[in-house]
Amino acid sequence: MLPIDEVLAPLNQALTLRPNAVLVAPPGSGKTTRVPLAMLEAPWLNGRKIVMLEPRRLAARSVAGYMAKLRGEKVGDSIGYRVKHDTKVSAHTRIEVITEGVLTRMLQQDPSLDGIGAVLFDEFHERSLHSDLGLALCLQSQSLFREDLRLLIMSATMDAESASALLGDAPVVTGEGRMFPVETRHLPRRAGVRVEDAVVTAVQQALAQDEGDVLAFLPGAAEIRRAQAGLSGVSPGVRVLPLYGSLPQAAQEAAIAPAKPGERKVVLATSIAETSLTVDGVRIVVDGGTMRVPRFSPRTGMTRLETVPVSRASADQRRGRAGRTAPGICYRLWTEQEDLRLEPRSTPEVLEADLAPLALALAAWGVADPDELSWLDPPPAPAYAQARALLRRLGALTEAGAITPHGHRMAELGLHPRLAHMLLRAQEMGWSRQACDLAALLRERDIVRYDRSVPNVDVMKRASILQEARQWRGELPESLGGLRVDSALCRRIITEADHLIRMLRSSQAQSNQSEKEQAYTGDVGVMLGWAYPDRIAQLRSSGRFTLANGRGAAMEAGQALAYDRYIVAVDLDDQGVESRIYLAASLSLEHIEEHFQTDIRHEEIMEWDNSARAVRARKRLLLGGLLLKETPMENPDPERVLTVLMEGIRLNGLDMLSWKRPERQMQERMQFMHKVNPEQWPDASEAGLLDNLETWLGPHAYGMKSRSDLQKIPLTEALADLISYEQRVELNHMVPTHMTLPSGSRVPLDYSNPDQPVLAARLQELFGWKETPRIGGGRVPLTIHLLSPAQRPVQVTQDLASFWKTAYYEVRKDLKGRYPKHYWPDNPLEAPATSRTRPKA
Template sequence: MHIGPDAGRLPIDSLLPELRATLAERNSAVLVAAPGAGKTTRVPLALLHEPWLAGRRILMLEPRRLAARAAARFMAASLGEQAGGTVGYRVRMDTKVGPSTRIEVITEGVLTRMLQQDPSLDGVGLVIFDEFHERHLNGDLGLALCLQTQSVFREELRLLVMSATLEAEPVARLLGGAPLLVSEGRAYPVETYYAPKPISGRLEDAVVRCTIEAMRSHDGNALVFLPGIGEIRRAEHLLLAARAGSGGLGADIMILPLYGALTAEAQDRAVSASAGGERKIVLATSIAESSVTVRGVRIVVDGGQSRVPRFSPRTGMARLETVPVSAASADQRRGRAGREAPGVCYRLWTEGEHRQLKPQSDPELLGADLAPLALELAIWGINDPSELAWLTQPPAAAYAQALVLLRELNALDAESRPTAHGQAMAELGMHPRLAHMVLEAKPLGLGALACELAALLGDRDPLRSTRSIDMRLRLDALHGRAAGDAADPAAIKRLAAEAREWMRAAGIASSAAASRADDACGLLLALAYPDRIAQRRGDGRFLLRGGRGAAVQELQPLSTAAYLAAAELEDSGTDSRILLAAPISLEAVERYFADQIQDEKEVRWDRQAEAVRSRRRLRLGALILKESQLADPDPALVAEALLGGIAEQGLELLPWSKQARQLRDRMNLMHAHNPEWPDVSDEALIASLPEWLGPYVGGMRSRNDLTRLSMAAIMESLLSWQERQRLEEEVPTHLTVPSGSRIPLDYGDPTAPVLAVRLQELFGLRETPRIAGGKLPVTIHMLSPAHRPVQVTQDLASFWQHAYFDVKKDLKGRYPKHYWPDNPLEAPATNRAKPRPSN
């Protein structure tokens, strides 16, 4: 086999015979090869003519478009061909394959589409998962689907998982105990330097200082790792300033960014050797960790951070989070300096911090928005992810949230089966939100505008320097109308090309005019993000449809919009921060979301007003779009709300008279001695309000209306005629004492009813009165002539015998004109100062 430009032996070459023999006998294998071993470009070519392949194609998955194109071009050059001949590639927005293509290097999403179109992968003999250690979501999904294809349709289909730093045993087990092959890489020594102390201040400032010093101290090109585009742009600015001034950089040093959103040409320029031999500094995200060799690199400066997606099931939103790299990623980055010659690596963290790094990066599947995965599984015919074999199971909460969103987008029906609309969404290859937006926009004549928004939303914000959250400004930039915030022309060109590609995929004429119509932009965003329709609450604060708060951080025109559709939110604190949005009118919300708007007639108790309030509301989730007074509410609902208010606030809302309270207390006493009697405790009455009070509250709406109730009559109605008679007999309202007075009983404590009576009226009464059929003695509160308590007893006989004489002595001193006999049991009772003389 002709290898082409790099025909020298590579470490993987010695392992190729064993790999051929393994795949001749087994349908799966795992290959672990250190960076620089040559697995990406050697293995597919080495297996191309194996008998078991029988002329079928090899698919090799690369996690990044840059790596896919580079690998295909290198292998094609090895055969003396251009990409698109024996070796081709398929990536989003760029395909080079032909009728003679036998090796297709594809990105992971392309494999998913191929599997959905043909689950048996007819014509494919081998699927290679390269750089699987990066654990991208689509890679995990592709492997799970391929394993089922192998199990159900094609036992002879070969699967080969290749990685540089993967813990291989779990993958081998997942593949049914697949053989594990290991190849050592060819790496030159790399001297590693750690920061003497933790970095303070902005990361890019420290990175630039280190890079300048490294370029002055060492030969070769520098590969500098930063977490994202913002840091890359700031570092680029600082380096350009250093090169133009006296900052220690030579004027001939090239400074090139490298990240996924760049055009293919810009990416190729960053990774290829300099045509004139100039030195260069490549400022890269984690895209340069593996697969891609940046030519001439002898220096690596590693900022030690990466940006990863994190999805919150609590809010239903994803955000990018900056995290420390794993130890495995740090080793991958370090290895970039030793691919072609000895090199150096500067790590901007201490050795102590290095020991705290996680061994491996978390799989993307654990922190990503799972809506695309859930849609693909539904179309595959899977209701429960556990039906497939996964290296890591999708998180249940995030998956459930994804199903909710897909049903909201009409991609799934109530049983989570894919709808025709969902099938069409998946075929577009966009995120489900954006696909739904484009498909819904077509019949509205807004398809071209939707495709432009899809390109903008699927990429980095071209106007990240502006503070305005207005999405319409981004559309203006796309059409060259940006004022004061001119975007990078290369980025705009790339986004425009992507928009045209989406138009082609969606069957929309590229000549269709894309209007910036104010309400159209907001409407389309609302179609893509129906859960992020937001209603103004004041002071730049909004309420999202799902009930969560959101805010515009700085005062700007959209701060006062009545309604917004938010395309990008930062999930932080109590209120999310709105980063991108457009206004939408209430009329548009009512028209295009009519099937989701609830017409509520609410009849409820208003605790503050202590009255029933009747309202009609048009509600979209947590948003109350319109509210008005309900003129003629259902009387049954009014009564229910009134009773609910009484249950909520307590029985004290009712007009209890003294008579009613006494009756209720007497009934409680009877119930305490006989459970068959009605229970009129607070708990029992509240629990049965509709039964005993409901018939009396017709037409009433407020506490004031309740004053018309006769609670004594209502309580009495709970008793039969016989029970009323027995109540009067056993638990009387009054007792007649020896003086002839009828004294009321206090039943506030049903276990100890009280008779409060002046002492002089009890003369001659030898025993304590008893009620409830003689079961319960009353508690006598003896009063002075001035009605002040002087003694409490339930044993009157004992009182006369012992305590009376002390009480008499005290009372006689205070009330000398009153009658205080020496023998109270023989003395006449009186309700006067002295008894009347007998005739």
């Protein structure tokens, strides 16, 4: 009897009275295998199926196998499973253990889940994107179609209150566990020591001091492989086995199988072994304290795998693996102080993941706004908006946000939307085989192995390796295409690619197959560009690129692709200003123009080039933020040219025009009249003329493009266009350009200060002029600058009569001393004016 058996009756009673429930029971209590079996004969089930979600394929197969064994059956009879590429069910199957993505597809195909009486969400505390989505869709299905559908959330470490509230205040049933005591020992990892090296040391210590098999947790496959190498030959009779998600099924099953008599086992595992699985014989856990999680960056649109400390819940789950069958020991490779600072739970994937798959699933379901559904944590709005923008770019959604037929076909494939779009586009071209190879390659870790050499980033190289691997029968060599490869991974990727091609051909997306479908002739760069249009990149300098999304990216020196004009950067990080490129493929401009026409924007740019002081009219081809081509525009619209030309003048001021003294005086005379009568006369100041460029300058500048053209405009004529003929007559009468002096000289007037027009003349030429001359109909006196024979001002006055009476005699004394040859009469009002040194006799 298992501890969970004590609460099976209350649980069934809760589900009899209410449609939903929450079950909280510790690891080892038996909830995963006992609960589904106990529900089979419940009256509310009424002979329908039970579907139970497991987060991982290995756990799903293991759980189904164990329940079938309890019933004395083969898997596929009354107990079966559905996981990726592997299904064992029959017409008699009553309990199906499935992985979470399978539930999403089941709901999309049949929103009412006809024939299913209950959906169980096991290990829900892991909060994967698919589990949150599956629960949200099930809740809506229950609300709209299936009031009789039962939903049960099960976990050892989840927030039961939040789950209960989400399920409509569902009852919470709590079970007890049966854990053997586990001693915790802290072996802190020293600074600078890699986690795999610390794990190797701890495992060696545990094998020497303690009894039983060892389960060691590391963040990823790379660390596991290095730790496995470090434990090679650790001790006679000890087998070291890896356990991670991408391992072949046989290798995974070997890791969880009991050790042979007289043999000890060390299992090096990722978080895959935290829950649901019982690794037989384990009495020692070595916890490296870290885990690898995907983190999506809305800023860059990229996902990276990040190594983070485990949460308290994960650490407790791992520790519990040592006490499932006997007392155990847990080595934690961090300090007791660090242990106190662990986060209570891991961040739900929905808050940090790429939401494009979720957005596509919701669109296929008929939901545009995730707020229409019930969530424990709703998808973040910025990431969700970015996901829908990507789907629109891939043709999965219309601009209005409705799913397209292409989007439905993408959803049916069950792949990431980027890869689904790539496969469907490739199928149209007859490139399905190579596209499936690429999709399989991108869904796995790199097949190329590196020691200290510079990694080769070329995806085409990997596609060629995969093609070469297909020709081999039996074991693959360690080197293909001149590079060291993971032969087992190559075989698995080939198997995955073969599955994808079968799925593509059998899906509703199937189109008429062309004769060249089997040919391996597709362009790698084009296909990857279909999947990652935002990561098409243009060369800036050797090894440095600009992505279509505006980000910078760079690859290490020595790469052949470092000099290509265009690439597709498939895998890159989002650190710093420039992302580091890990995988890329070459792409030609010709292929971009041919295959990305819907992404390319055609622009006609007309702008002011301030360095050239001219209007530049160009035709541009742009892909996102990339300028693909720029050519001069033939016969640009002269009206648009004129508008830009006016902007250039406003930017640089009226000095762009050819101002000579007559033109400037014309402007100043008009501004003088504006000061006198602002309601009748236009503002001819610099600001006023700039504001009114189109009126007075536009007709003269029509057809011009540059400053050199503008220099040819007769500005006097242009300015005159601001006033009427009558105003021009009035201007000449009221504001003369020149004044005739008593000496007979004709002197220009200076209107640069419209408040004080100036007449500047030598004092001797004004003899006999009794009063200050006036303009503007006699209203405005001129300001007279009286000059010496050397044309230097000796007096400024607006009262000439007063000057003759008083100041003249002091000025005369000074000038007579400096200019003794000149004529300085005693009575300037009676003396003849002269422009010479002395008047003629």
